[in-house]
Amino acid sequence: MLQPDFCELLVTEVENFQGWVNETNFRIMRPNTMNRYGCVLDDFGLETMLDKLMEDFICPISKVFFPEVGGSTLDTHHGFVVEYGIDRDVELGFHVDDSEVTLNVCLGKQFSGGDLFFRGVRCDKHVNSETQSEEIFDYPHVPGHAILHRGRHRHGARATTSGRRVNLLLWCRSSVFRELKKYQKDFSNWCGECKREKKERQRQSIAATKLEILKRDGQTAS
């Protein structure tokens, strides 16, 4: 998704910002509650660029692939960079993002390990439910390459075992989707576990109807 030159420019800009933060002892917001390193890109002048990235690239793709989770109405973002290595964060625990759609681009530098692991999409109610074997999906980061996933797709990052890994994250949100979700009480058509529960209920209801018909037929015959 991003050319090596651009990745390098962006990493250099992040390093400049971090150098200034260290020199001045300035207190900055870390990207989220999980990462202790990295910084929020919206905080030092990149907000407009990231808005444009969301509008021109993420929105058209999300409209096609993720309409059921607000992909057609993305309107705000939280953009940040995360850093991993033995002297940084090493890995990232299993979680869902505070986003409807997440863009994750590897900016470099050189590293080994750090694969993402995905374990199925879940609503709030089922966020800790079991993973089905068909939901197991691992993704190795390659500098310049990106992955776009639903924010509710449970995931984590394995240990970066050597070198330094820097990734750009864009959590894209939809205020319309969040508002509508407040009024939705039952089954979510995008949650793997809700879908399984619904299927099971349908199976049971069909089995019960079949049994009823068989019983009725049996009574008529006798």
Ligand SMILES: O=C(O)CCC(=O)C(=O)O
């Ligand atoms: O380290 C990564 O590539 C994943 C980061 C991530 O999932 C997040 O910041 O939400």
Ligand SMILES: [Fe+2]
């Ligand atoms: Fe995440």
